[in-house]
Amino acid sequence: MKGIQECFEREVRPIRVLQFGEGNFLRAFADWMIDILNEKKLFDGAVAIVKPIPMGDLNRFKKQDHFYTVCLRGNVDGKKTVENRVVTSVQESVDCYADYAAYAAYAKLPTLRFVISNTTEAGIVYDPKDQFSFEPPHSYPGKLTKLLFERAEHFDYAKDKGLVILPVELIDDNGIALKKCVKQLSKDWNLGEKFDQWLEEACVFTSTLVDRIVTGYPREEAAQLCEQFGYQDDLIVTAEPFGLWVIESEKDISKELPLDKAGLPVIFTDNQKPYKQRKVRILNGAHTSFVLAAYLCGHDIVGQAMNDPLFLSFIRNTLHQEVIPTLDLDQNDLESFATAVEHRFNNPFVKHLLLSISLNSVSKWRARCMPSLEEYYARKGEMPLRLAFSLAALISFYQGNRMEDGALMGERNGEAYRILDDADVLSFFLENSQKSAEELTHLFLSNEGFFGKDLTCYNGLEAYVTEALSDIRANGMRVAMEKRFQ
DSSP states (O other): OOBHHHHOOOOOOOEEEEEEOOSHHHHHTHHHHHHHHHHTTSOOOEEEEEEOSSSSOOHHHHHTTTOEEEEEEEEETTEEEEEEEEEOOEEEEEETTTOHHHHHGGGGOTTOOEEEEOOOTTTSOOOTTOOTTSSSOSSHHHHHHHHHHHHHHHTTTOGGGOOEEEEOOSSTTHHHHHHHHHHHHHHHTTOOHHHHHHHHHHOEEOEEEEEOOEEEOOTTTHHHHHHHHTSBOTTOEEEOSOOEEEEEOSSOOTTTSOTGGGTOSEEEESOOHHHHHHIIIIIIHHHHHHHHHHHHTTOOBHHHHHTSHHHHHHHHHIIIIIIGGGOOSOHHHHHHHHHHHHHHHTOTTOOOBHHHHTTTHHHHHHHHTHHHHHHHHHHHSSOOHHHHHHHHHHHHHTOOSOEETTEEEEEETTEEEEEOOOHHHHHHHHHHTTSOHHHHHHHHHTOHHHHSSOGGGSTTHHHHHHHHHHHHHHHOHHHHHHHHHO
16 A cells, blocks of 8 residues: 555645644644645645654654644534545654754744644743753753744844744643743843844734644554555544634734634634633543543543443533533533533544543643632632542552653553653652552642642642542542442
């Protein structure tokens, strides 16, 4: 069978987008949209992917000349729908660690205008130990700051050579947070007032919200799909048809990147907070609140959990009783959105691996579930039991006693699984997992580095999580859940 690169051709376009992250989400979302935009002749630009971390390689991308298939499958207007698209918008890729010179050259590229990133919630962080002299700097903000400075210097601070920054990391006000990191690094590195002024006047830091369930490479179906396609594709990305990209900025960039004009689900606005809050707390919060417990109960994909009455009830009650009451948007809209989320989780085509969703669960819980827990306490003066239980499930999932290839190894029914998170998180659990439920819970909940505050301040939370964790250890996850929520 021929490879996908032998079956398709692309129109060579100028590199206008630099993308930090080669993961499934950006390829099935932003790159997919840019491909449609090019097709409709509303944008003449290609994407260059930057691998932003030392691990992994780009061999599959280069072998396929960066062609890949996006397969959107799901329920549209009550009908099962499949839409396949070969994406040609990604034209180049670079490993900024293995070939720093090639990466740094993008700073001097006249056609470059946009930077898109998805480095997970843990990616947009200020690292005071980062250095300008590093090639590349360790953090994503460090990489971006150095790139912007070298661009400003090369083009003599021309205002038309500034960049539009489009982070899609799932943290509140991601653009504001990223800009704050860049400005702090500029100060640390003494890059000067001229650079700071250029940042303000020539660059646009947008805050964005994204929504699409992307299930990634369909390992079990890949051979069958390639037979249907008529070519070999080792980079297939499967996702749901639903999508939403809300882009907030002070300056209107919709004419430069007219995604909405192409009929794509994109909203340009000066206030994305209502969309953000609804999506993060309901959709993402639902994921984070149940996936770890579901995995420890023996489920491997979201759909299996949705067909388990225990988890279907848990999800519904978490959303309708503990999350929606903390939101001030129209209640009917919120209820409808929650129902839509349930239907999306039940997409028969989606086999969303729970272990994939488990990546960086500590920072995800902080961003997605903690605001609902805090607001529930503020409004009702009592503990949201299911959100509290999700903390016990998180602690239980993260218990491991050895590291292997950068992952902490947990165990489910005698089989090992990989726990992936920041080094600080993995080190914490490696050091403390064997301690008593009482001691481990206290150390975890009081860790301000993880949560930005000491969660033991919430009345009854520490005792409840400790009791639940003890029950999980003694009797298993399912028994502990049935005792509390059945």
